[in-house]
Amino acid sequence: MVYEAIPRNVRIILLGEPGVGKTSLILSLVTEEFTEHVPPKAEEITIPADVTPEQVPTNIVDVCLNEQTLEQVSEEIEKAHVICIVFSVDKQETLNKVASYWLPFVRDNCPEDYRKPVILVGNKIDLIDYSVIDNIWDIAEEYPEVDRCIECSAKTLTNVSEMFYNAQKAVLHPIHPIYSIEEQE
Numbered sequence: 133m134v135y136e137a138i139p140r141n142v143r144i145i146l147l148g149e150p151g152v153g154k155t156s157l158i159l160s161l162v163t164e165e166f167t168e169h170v171p172p173k174a175e176e177i178t179i180p181a182d183v184t185p186e187q188v189p190t191n192i193v194d195v196c197l198n199e200q201t202l203e204q205v206s207e208e209i210e211k212a213h214v215i216c217i218v219f220s221v222d223k224q225e226t227l228n229k230v231a232s233y234w235l236p237f238v239r240d241n242c243p244e245d246y247r248k249p250v251i252l253v254g255n256k257i258d259l260i261d262y263s264v265i266d267n268i269w270d271i272a273e274e275y276p277e278v279d280r281c282i283e284c285s286a287k288t289l290t291n292v293s294e295m296f297y298n299a300q301k302a303v304l305h306p307i308h309p310i311y312s313i314e315e316q317e
């Protein structure tokens with residue numbers, strides 16, 4: 133298995149079911165406040181190197197299935213270095229879709245021997261008082277490209293910058309080897 137060479141910029145894409153809070157997460161990161169009414173899709177955002185913890189220019193790309201075709205989403209996945217799949221922690225069906233739809237869709241759009249890191253993002257933790265991380269281990273085991281899982285809230289800004297920082301780190305400091313043992317055998 134070959135992983136991508138470390139790039140000079142980081143391109144992050146947010147995927148997931150409608151309404152899980154992808155646009156809100158991006159706008160909360162940029163404005164440092166939560167806005168109730170957000171557009172269906174955020175414009176692509178470029179964060180200059182000097183304001184990112186890793187000092188690397190970072191582009192953040194929103195996806196909205198009501199405004200884009202699946203072909204356009206596929207093209208965006210191909211261009212991205214890291215994929216954040218967002219679900220809403222208060223809606224089990226949005227987590228179910230991570231495993232049944234989004235992870236296979238991402239695999240379908242990456243060459244078989246060329247994996248991009250995936251971050252699973254449980255948004256809206258302000259709505260519940262328990263953690264759903266335990267429901268994710270089986271998914272992470274089945275899809276080793278799942279690099280990290282994080283729970284956050286665009287509304288209270290909890291873990292929002294950490295989520296994007298983790299996405300940067302997954303690209304710049306991959307925890308997976310460049311070549312896997314299977315490949316060398």
Ligand code: GTP
Nearest residue numbers: 150151152153154155156168172196256285286287
């Ligand atoms: P699509 O554009 O349909 O793909 O949706 P999206 O994933 O971009 O979700 P969006 O950011 O539009 O948010 C959907 C709804 O969830 C909005 O009403 C937001 O205000 C709300 N929302 C987003 N993040 C949070 C959060 O962390 N907590 C709470 N309570 N609500 C949130």
